[in-house]
Amino acid sequence: MTAPRSTSRDLALVATFAGVVAALGLVPALTPPGFTVPITAQSLGVILAGAVLGARRGSASLVLLLVLVAVGLPLLAGGRGGLGVFATPSVGFLVGWPVAAFVVGWLTERGGSTYRLPWGIVANLLGGVVVLYALGIAGIALVAGISVQAAAVSTWIFLPGDLVKVVVAALVARGVHAAYPGLLGAPARRHAERTPV
Structure with missing residues (x-):
């Protein structure tokens, strides 16, 4: 069994979603007093990338974005970029983007x-909140030098907005997949269809 080849369409979709997440960084970030990680709209793009493009292309779009950030492009909310952002309490969330x-x-x-x-909301919640928070909390604890419990408590302020993002992303993904059937996981589904039962 060979891995599905990347096509020009896949590459275009990966680049487009890296751009979508970067564009969501133009929404001003908010860092509430007493908190170390800003509230941004970019996590909506992270959830959308997975929900619309599937696992392989969705994660690739976030890897591309993080590579561009690492080389210095100011693509994160607040115009942040460069290797220095990976030494902040946000590092767990940033590294968690492709995983989520x-x-x-x-x-x-x-x-x-x-x-x-309904399934889309569950997928978004598990990947875009549970997985992302687990990595984000670990990053806060590591960089800020606090306990995991204290780091977890420090993330409560993100939860209401992220739950809204979970639902919004599911609604948008449903619309995209209704307009472009077969977009999600097309290579995996084609392989499944060819594999005899």
Whole structure:
């Protein structure tokens, strides 16, 4: 069994979603008093990347974005960029972006050939909140030198907005998949269709 080849369409979708997440960085970041990690709209793009593109392409779009950030492009909320951002308490969330997109995409792909809103919300919640928070909390604890429990408590302020993002991303993904059926996990589904039962 060989891995599916990247096509020009895949590359275009990966680049487009890296751009979508970067564009969401133009929404001003908010760092509430007493908190070390800013609230941004970019996590919506992370969830959307997985929900729309699937695991492989969704995570690739976030890896591309982080590479561009690492070389100095100011693509994070607040115009941040450069290697220095990976030494801040946000590092766990940043490193978690491709992982979260992968998990959202992987779960979404297992929801069937037609995007179903309830399953999409569950996939977004598990990947875009549970997985992302786990990595984000670990990053805060490590960089800030605090306990995991204290780091977890420090993230409560993100939860209401992220739950809204989970639902918004599912609604957007449902619309995209209704307009472009077969977009999600197309290579994996084609392979599954060719594999005899």
